[in-house]
Amino acid sequence: MLPFALVLTIALEVSGVLKPDAPVSVETASISLQAEALASTASQSAGVVVRGADARMIDRLRFERSDLKDKAVSDLVRKDSVLINRQAADQLKLRRGELVTIVLPAATLTPMGLTPKSKSYRVAAVVAQSDADTIAPVIYLDGSEARDFIGVDQRKP
Secondary structure: OOOHHHHHHHHHHHHOOOOOOOOOOOOOOOOOOEEEEEEEOOOOEEEEEEEEEOHHHHHHOOEOOHHHHHHHHHHHHOOOEEEEEHHHHHHHOOOOOOEEEEEEEEEEEEOOEEEEEEEEEEEEEEEOOOHHHOOOOEEEEEHHHHHHHHOHHHOOO
């Protein structure tokens, strides 16, 4: 198994973020924290990609209703809301203000035994598809919320 730092370096070089001869700085590399999960509502379930979104990523997203961007971003920072892409909204039949539960495949040890890690969030806004999201439904969490919820074992460079 390759060390995490080497895998991360390879991933950044392949993505074009890190150039082999260029000096590396924190501003140069924006690391995406993501995991695969099950998202469910009262009537629908779908496999999704859950991503941690930092301020730079949020600025690049195109909101379907631009008038909701500031409110949606402030809701996201409070860590009780998520942004979803159009594909996730369509598959789960979700609109702004509705609840979605995210279930991670990693189990958590509780007094009742092993249980999947899950949490419910309110949809703050729907974002338009971007090139990177065309294949999968994506749910965006605040970056620090993603680190807390997904955890170290689920990180993917």
